[in-house]
Amino acid sequence: MLDTLHGMSRVSQVLADRSARIRELKAQGKKAVGYFCSYVPVEILTAMDLVPVRILGDMDEPVTEMDTVLPTSFCPFLRNCINTVFRGRYDFLDGVVGAHSCDAQEKSIHVWKSKIKYEFYHYLDMPATLHPWGADMYRSSLEKFKSSCEAWTGKPLSGEALEASILAHNRHRSLVRELYELKRFDPPLVSGSDTLRILTAISGLPVDEGSALLEAVIQEARAGKIQADTQDKKRILVVGACLDALPLIRLIEDFDADVVMDDNCMGARTYFRDVSITKDPMQGLASRYLDLTCARTFRETVAGEFRKDHAADLETRFAHLGNYIEKWRVEGVVIQLVRFCDPFGYEVPELKDYLNSINIPNLYLETEYTTGSLAPLKTRLQTFLETLL
Amino acid sequence: MPTDTIKIKRLKAMYRLRAKVDDMYTSGLEAMKDGRPVAWSMVTWWHADPVFKAMDLEVVYPENYAAMVAASGKASRYLDLCDADGFPTHLCGYSRINLGYVSRMVNGCAGGIPPEAPMGGLPKPVMMLSHSMLCDARVKWFQSLGRYMDTPVWMMETALPGVEEWNDPDVRKWSLKLVMDEIEQFIAYLERMLGRKLNRDRYDEMLSDMITLSRLAYKTFELRKATPCPMHSRDFWSVMPPYLYMSGDLKDSIDCYQALYDEVEQRVASRIGAVEPEKYRLLFAELPPWHSLEFFDRLAERGWNFVKESWAYNPPRPLEGLEDISDPVERHARFHLHVATGYHADALADDEYMGYLGYPYVKFAKDYACDGAFFHGLMTCRSASTHHPYTRELLMRKLKIPSFQVEGDLVDLRLFNAEEALRRAEVFEESMDYYRELRQQEHFPADNMQPA
Ligand code: SF4
Ligand code: SF4
Numbered sequence: 001m002l003d004t005l006h007g008m009s010r011v012s013q014v015l016a017d018r019s020a021r022i023r024e025l026k027a028q029g030k031k032a033v034g035y036f037c038s039y040v041p042v043e044i045l046t047a048m049d050l051v052p053v054r055i056l057g058d059m060d061e062p063v064t065e066m067d068t069v070l071p072t073s074f075c076p077f078l079r080n081c082i083n084t085v086f087r088g089r090y091d092f093l094d095g096v097v098g099a100h101s102c103d104a105q106e107k108s109i110h111v112w113k114s115k116i117k118y119e120f121y122h123y124l125d126m127p128a129t130l131h132p133w134g135a136d137m138y139r140s141s142l143e144k145f146k147s148s149c150e151a152w153t154g155k156p157l158s159g160e161a162l163e164a165s166i167l168a169h170n171r172h173r174s175l176v177r178e179l180y181e182l183k184r185f186d187p188p189l190v191s192g193s194d195t196l197r198i199l200t201a202i203s204g205l206p207v208d209e210g211s212a213l214l215e216a217v218i219q220e221a222r223a224g225k226i227q228a229d230t231q232d233k234k235r236i237l238v239v240g241a242c243l244d245a246l247p248l249i250r251l252i253e254d255f256d257a258d259v260v261m262d263d264n265c266m267g268a269r270t271y272f273r274d275v276s277i278t279k280d281p282m283q284g285l286a287s288r289y290l291d292l293t294c295a296r297t298f299r300e301t302v303a304g305e306f307r308k309d310h311a312a313d314l315e316t317r318f319a320h321l322g323n324y325i326e327k328w329r330v331e332g333v334v335i336q337l338v339r340f341c342d343p344f345g346y347e348v349p350e351l352k353d354y355l356n357s358i359n360i361p362n363l364y365l366e367t368e369y370t371t372g373s374l375a376p377l378k379t380r381l382q383t384f385l386e387t388l389l
Numbered sequence: 390m391p392t393d394t395i396k397i398k399r400l401k402a403m404y405r406l407r408a409k410v411d412d413m414y415t416s417g418l419e420a421m422k423d424g425r426p427v428a429w430s431m432v433t434w435w436h437a438d439p440v441f442k443a444m445d446l447e448v449v450y451p452e453n454y455a456a457m458v459a460a461s462g463k464a465s466r467y468l469d470l471c472d473a474d475g476f477p478t479h480l481c482g483y484s485r486i487n488l489g490y491v492s493r494m495v496n497g498c499a500g501g502i503p504p505e506a507p508m509g510g511l512p513k514p515v516m517m518l519s520h521s522m523l524c525d526a527r528v529k530w531f532q533s534l535g536r537y538m539d540t541p542v543w544m545m546e547t548a549l550p551g552v553e554e555w556n557d558p559d560v561r562k563w564s565l566k567l568v569m570d571e572i573e574q575f576i577a578y579l580e581r582m583l584g585r586k587l588n589r590d591r592y593d594e595m596l597s598d599m600i601t602l603s604r605l606a607y608k609t610f611e612l613r614k615a616t617p618c619p620m621h622s623r624d625f626w627s628v629m630p631p632y633l634y635m636s637g638d639l640k641d642s643i644d645c646y647q648a649l650y651d652e653v654e655q656r657v658a659s660r661i662g663a664v665e666p667e668k669y670r671l672l673f674a675e676l677p678p679w680h681s682l683e684f685f686d687r688l689a690e691r692g693w694n695f696v697k698e699s700w701a702y703n704p705p706r707p708l709e710g711l712e713d714i715s716d717p718v719e720r721h722a723r724f725h726l727h728v729a730t731g732y733h734a735d736a737l738a739d740d741e742y743m744g745y746l747g748y749p750y751v752k753f754a755k756d757y758a759c760d761g762a763f764f765h766g767l768m769t770c771r772s773a774s775t776h777h778p779y780t781r782e783l784l785m786r787k788l789k790i791p792s793f794q795v796e797g798d799l800v801d802l803r804l805f806n807a808e809e810a811l812r813r814a815e816v817f818e819e820s821m822d823y824y825r826e827l828r829q830q831e832h833f834p835a836d837n838m839q840p841a
Contacts, residue, residue, distance in 0.1 A: 068782035073768050103525045111779045113742040123551040128521040128528050133570035140563040298544045308539045346529035349475040
């Protein structure tokens, strides 16, 4: 058995080979389904007894397999993730689910489906707004996802199984939030890099195993066994799209700062909102997923207004960051963008407007999603961190 | 625009259609002077345009305007402003021009049109319409103008079902419903904003004209399958705005298109090619280097005829039974939805899943008997470049049609090196010759073979 270790030792063990546990589960007859994005409703997969596996990139790995797949002027994060798939790192997957969360996700799932034949593919079309009639469409789209899983596995999905899965994922999310609570301490009981390591480990485990692991690391953290450091460090929030790689966080930590909070797809964005338990679980899922705080959604203060109120607009789109900043006593914000990411790219000036309006120092960094591309950013980062009082 | 050369035989009927794009800006400016409202719109692939037209709201398209600013060589001032305001440089080049333009309009010209703006400039809008088809820029760009203007944005959604999913009646049903709901809600929004009701008869008439125009354009372009091809891509790009943007008077556009059809048909009957002798027939992927169109004349001198362009700028395939749908909103919605799904069935039959941007090229390459494909990679337009590697491989795998890629950009004109591209084109001819022979030896379908 691979899971004889506990807490952070187990995290390290999972990270050493994310596929090991999945292969064990597959040997027991389970099927694994890959996905990239926080918009894939993992609750449905879990309820169908499928193992959702978040596909990650590798900033240290050169992109070698994309010449006939995706161009260089394309989201380097996703390109890198798909490259890892094409290099065989996810050869254990039985199926793949893509969502129309951003244009890059939508287009790449179609190319991928044309190139690698899995047993199961599902593409989830979804609206870009919170229009009620769009939400109806999204709900139908989720129903279709459910029936497509049923058709593939040959098993019906009962309302009870779905509800149980939602509860399990809600619990899982609440444990992640509990972990984040430990980062409110000064110094935080878990560092930014350890947080990301933990989140990466659980993103490839069945939900209950992930929850058990979270409980163990929370216990270790409370006992002061994870963050031995007692030094006073700058408290940083990193905001961006898909931050699954350690090098940037380590870079920040190298300069006597700690990433105490984030707003990205591996972290808070995915775990800070639960699915409401409603009579109709599908409705609960639809509401939760459409309302994630991601730049991909066109969020309006007042739908159908005749005059735009810019201050109110910023508040609607970014107030959650203000809350994080206050609660986690953040001293500076690093806006991290991967090149060619349009949904987040268009937000940058307004995000800065918002952060400036609440007097929080901020720095915008653009990366190519390679470790090498971080080196030139060092000086700017260092200068920024030094200026924080 | 450079003057025409004798190498590409331009169509006479093209000139009237080409002038219509200028009319669009002139009408916008006249509306502003008369105190009538003007809207800005993304290209919506006919989702919003008939409503705008039926509501008598003047519309200008900043994507199109930015292309003209770039072609006029006046983009750098606006690009610099956009960069200075903190927008990342990888964003859609057209949006960067527009963001810089608005920054200048608001901060440098007290809200007025910048005096140096080409074509008289873009008048300040009363509303802006975003649209979710094809790229994220089209969703986010107008929203990000909020830091300069208090102009409201209406975001219009569309459905983008996948190839396999489109086979599913449920998916068709909800996609149609979404597209219809969006039309109704947009109408309601404009009615509230403008304080007047949509004249449903006029809307119906606009839809009929839109469908007639689009079919006529489609029928005209189908004639380009002839050998030699009677109409070059340069003419295609010139005649595209009247149906893509529905610019100007639609009935007049229909007349102009009828004249174009007649002229092209006449050429086919007389076996007149746009390039003579026609040695190579090519596809062109996505948007051309607007600032270097003479490049095509140089290629024409080598016998290259460009016979078909991207799905994205072509009218949709005619949809059977559209006229029988009595509800205009449904008719409208089906027309729009068919744009992105019109080639899905072909793609599915071929086990390919990039059904709109990628697969139509296979169909075009076959139907138009192409020898090669030219892919113009646009660094800052994701829609116009994401599918290139896949499609190039697809053309080779399915049809043994070679392609070559030349890097360029929407606005950074330095990226496109015409001399270098011409040198590579010469070498590429060997590839086209080689694969033509190979296809003949391997008995590829007749419609994919070029007569000697
Ligand atoms: S980084 Fe941006 S473009 Fe890339 S997948 Fe995430 S949201 Fe999409
Ligand atoms: S990225 Fe391309 S398709 Fe999108 S708005 Fe810009 S030019 Fe248009």
